[in-house]
Amino acid sequence: xxxxxxxxxxxxxxxxxxxxxxxxxxxxxxxxxxxxxxxxxxxxxxxxxxxxxxxxxxxxxxxxxxxxxxxxxxxxxxxxxxxxxxxxxxxxxxxxxxxxxxxxxxxxxxxxxxxxxxxxxxxxxxxxxxxxxxxxxxxxxxxxxxxxxxxxxxxxxxxxxxxxxxxxxxxxxxxxxxxxxxxxxxx
Amino acid sequence: xxxxxxxxxxxxxxxxxxxxxxxxxxxxxxxxxxxxxxxxxxxxxxxxxxxxxxxxxxxxxxxxxxxxxxxxxxxxxxxxxxxxxxxxxxxxxxxxxxxxxxxxxxxxxxxxxxxxxxxxxxxxxxxxxxxxxxxxxxxxxxxxxxxxxxxxxxxxxxxxxxxxxxx
Numbered sequence: 001x002x003x004x005x006x007x008x009x010x011x012x013x014x015x016x017x018x019x020x021x022x023x024x025x026x027x028x029x030x031x032x033x034x035x036x037x038x039x040x041x042x043x044x045x046x047x048x049x050x051x052x053x054x055x056x057x058x059x060x061x062x063x064x065x066x067x068x069x070x071x072x073x074x075x076x077x078x079x080x081x082x083x084x085x086x087x088x089x090x091x092x093x094x095x096x097x098x099x100x101x102x103x104x105x106x107x108x109x110x111x112x113x114x115x116x117x118x119x120x121x122x123x124x125x126x127x128x129x130x131x132x133x134x135x136x137x138x139x140x141x142x143x144x145x146x147x148x149x150x151x152x153x154x155x156x157x158x159x160x161x162x163x164x165x166x167x168x169x170x171x172x173x174x175x176x177x178x179x180x181x182x183x184x185x186x187x
Numbered sequence: 188x189x190x191x192x193x194x195x196x197x198x199x200x201x202x203x204x205x206x207x208x209x210x211x212x213x214x215x216x217x218x219x220x221x222x223x224x225x226x227x228x229x230x231x232x233x234x235x236x237x238x239x240x241x242x243x244x245x246x247x248x249x250x251x252x253x254x255x256x257x258x259x260x261x262x263x264x265x266x267x268x269x270x271x272x273x274x275x276x277x278x279x280x281x282x283x284x285x286x287x288x289x290x291x292x293x294x295x296x297x298x299x300x301x302x303x304x305x306x307x308x309x310x311x312x313x314x315x316x317x318x319x320x321x322x323x324x325x326x327x328x329x330x331x332x333x334x335x336x337x338x339x340x341x342x343x344x345x346x347x348x349x350x351x352x353x354x
Contacts, residue, residue, distance in 0.1 A: 015263020070228015172307015
């Protein structure tokens with residue numbers, strides 16, 4: 001039992017639980033599943049700067065902040081109490097490829113060579129962390145949602161725009177991973 | 188009731204611009220009612236970590252077609268979500284507070300193409316979409332706080348240039 005909790009959970013368990021978040025939020029209070037809108041609510045709450053896009057009653061969306069607070073707490077619980085003692089399993093081809101960029105640390109879910117404050121002060125880390133974060137914030141809002149809002153909530157509600165957005169998320173992912181990232185990792 | 192009067196009529200219109208998750212509840216509850224969303228978030232956070240959805244390596248494998256894991260997770264979630272929404276619509280299920288559950292149609296915008304593409308690029312760089320970003324912080328990788336701040340900056344810059352961008 002303990003081992004089943006500690007070992008990484010299979011995709012069908014994770015997928016089913018994530019799918020159930022959609023009806024859970026709807027049934028608990030008619031809330032639509034989405035995360036990226038929180039980034040906008042922070043802007044609306046802290047730096048509206050007279051921009052029309054940020055002029056709305058963000059307090060109505062406080063539930064979304066609380067939801068994200070829960071995600072952080074859940075991650076802490078999973079890391080502290082249910083964590084997998086073994087290193088992350090990685091496809092051998094990926095491990096080989098990453099080794100050519102001096103990324104060999106597989107002890108955590110994020111390679112320390114990239115995700116650390118030291119890395120932040122290298123060109124590679126700067127592009128990946130600051131640039132990547134910026135693209136996530138800018139892109140999700142332009143697209144009107146992220147993987148939660150479009151790919152899960154939007155597709156669950158059979159919205160064609162969400163399908164278009166999801167396809168573009170994947171296109172962007174493939175372009176980055178295969179065509180652009182090798183140059184960045186080489187830096 | 189008072190807050191509703193103080194809020195301009197365009198509030199919902201602005202709030203629902205470029206977003207898919209909008210609080211449509213008309214009911215006013217005390218703040219601690221929000222704790223139910225905390226509970227759902229906790230489950231979500233645990234799943235994110237335990238299924239390694241927040242792993243940078245899993246995202247790299249997904250976009251190199253080296254692993255089925257992420258496709259399985261997203262695919263299963265969509266199927267379960269679709270069935271749930273279908274059941275809620277079919278049986279006109281109400282919330283636990285007796286409120287009707289509402290759905291809105293999403294309009295097509297060019298933003299879904301351009302913005303979606305940009306987000307896809309960022310997703311692979313950071314190994315995380317917005318939800319997992321917060322979970323990554325919870326696992327103790329505090330540098331991700333900087334990534335989140337950058338994402339907030341990205342959202343702000345989008346808001347600033349919104350009128351000039353194609354939609």
